[in-house]
Amino acid sequence: MMTQRNKTMRLILMTLTLLGVLFASGCSTTPKPNLNLQPPLHKAKDTIKESVEYAVDVYDPIEGFNRRVYTFNYYFDKFLYLPVVNSYEFITPDYVEDRVSNFVDNIYEFNNFTNNLLQLKFRQTAMTLTRFLINSTVGIAGLWDPATSWDLPQQTEDFGQTLGHYGVGNGPYIVLPILGPSNLRDTAGLATDAVAFAAVIDGVQSDWMDDNDISLIFNGVTAIDKRHRQSFRYYQSGSPFEYDMIRMLYTTKREVEIAK
């Protein structure tokens, strides 16, 4: 139990240090206005109207910081995350990859269950529980997903969605190191889900498999599997407005997910 806590502390410290470094690297966002420059043919102040809402506008007070984390994620992907994921994909047959994905999904039904319940979506809660029972038994520890083919599709919900369901707004946009686009509400949700999940796993472990290595391996596998299933690659759109587009799409996507 103690070592677990130590590890968590170390992780938090490391993340904070990293963020500190990123912050120290400067935060100026808006280019300094140079009054000697000739204004362009189409000026922002003539075109952009106060009364008009723009879909691309998302509340982003720490944009300079976010943009740096965005770039950091690109390098993290390039030099560490994707090489690992690529090796995994190279070594592992597609068939096994799918089994791993199913296994991971099945374990995380826990989060879907609690969040469906918290939103009082009883039908979805029951579906999730049934899915877990079927896939853990007939699907052999979740390696297969017979439930979906029996008309019990996955009911994904996370705590960010639960908060949104009860009217909590987005808060400022945040690009999380490694994890990518988020906002204050969803970051809080992510942390809550993780803590709840860890508490349950901890309880299970102390009962019948007192081994920290197992949770370490599981976390590693989950991280690789998640990236394996996510086809997004930083800076591959070629658009100079990629950061803005992703920010808009993330915000919209979450709105849709919360409304579901």
Place this chain on the structure above:
Amino acid sequence: MLNKLNRILSACACLLLFSGGLASAYDYPFADPYVATIINTPAEYAAVLPEEVPLKFASIEMFPDREVPGILWNLTELRYSYLQQKKPAPLIFLVAGTGASFQSAKMQVLQKAFYQAGYHVVSLTSPTHPNFIVAASTSGVPGHLEEDSADLYRVMQTIWQRLQKKIEVTEFFLSGYSLGAAQSAFIAKLDEQEQAFNFRRVLMINPPVSLYNSVQILDEMLENNIPGGLDNFNEFYQKAIKAVTDVYVNGDAVEFNDQFLYQAYKYRKPESDENLAALIGIDFRISSENMVFVSDVMSQAGYVVPKGLKLERHDRVTDYAKVLGRLSFIDYFNGLFLPHFKAQNPSLTKADLIAQMSLRNIEDYLRNSPKFGVIHNQDDIILQPGEIDYLRDVFGNRAQIFPHGGHCGNMAYPDNVAAMIGFFPSFLKN
């Protein structure tokens, strides 16, 4: 006269065949050209192509000494991909459409189809894509067919210098879709003089005739179809999102992926073409925003970014996106493109420049060169009335025109894939 008679006779013959049910009709599923353009060919109707191909990615530096502003730091090398056959084979260069990269969905269809048919395949990004403008455009001002095609030709030669050490090529072919098709024609013409490749055959898939006409049509699709004009764009966007949510909540359990639009379409068929046209217009506007911003920054034109302002890697650029969202391609033509060419040649008029951006400019060559083929659709939405007949007239029996498919919507349909592959000599059977 004889031509006309011929056409009437063949039309009669077609009618006869259809009524007798002898000929297999063209069964591409969407008769509405806007639906076709947006949804393309759903997997269940598409030609069977290999799921995975041994695609290799690479990049080249065309201007090693070029200074690139920080905001475009990730675009300095031109990326491309190639597919290599194990034995000697012909090589085909493919050129992407407006704003598209070498790995767009349509490029993937072409790559797979030609690789499966036994070709080495090199896929190239469009000169209107940010990566190309930064890494390979000589002027930094894209849109001029002849200049952009010359840039593409240089890129092709540079790539070939690299590849020839490891790939055995018997002969060269060229193809492209949309804007890439029009550029293929100009590349082929340049190749007649330079003879670096001596392309044996060149296939143009859904080319525009006049670029100016086509961009005007696309600009208007956005400007005329957002209720209340562009000031209400956000409302339109929110409505679209609501519709998506509606499908997501009530439709089949779906995920956001390529098939989503088709699922949405099946769930609620659009009542009119207006919203569809707006969607196509938005897609085009987004590519234009990207293109114009990068061109402005690279050529220091002072169009939306003040001349001399150096944008750094992490600078905020949202306002430029908002301004460019309001500017059409025609605005770019008048405010950046035309002044750039006028500075080089003061006697140049707007009409001259528009004429240069058209296949009509090289009509004699296209009419008389047997190496060309065209695959097009009768209902392509980027053509003005009469332009499809112009292509029919210029290319005669070298043009294969399908009754519907919109703009490139039917490229993955089996009949179309067969037509593309069938156009090139069947070297594999020898």
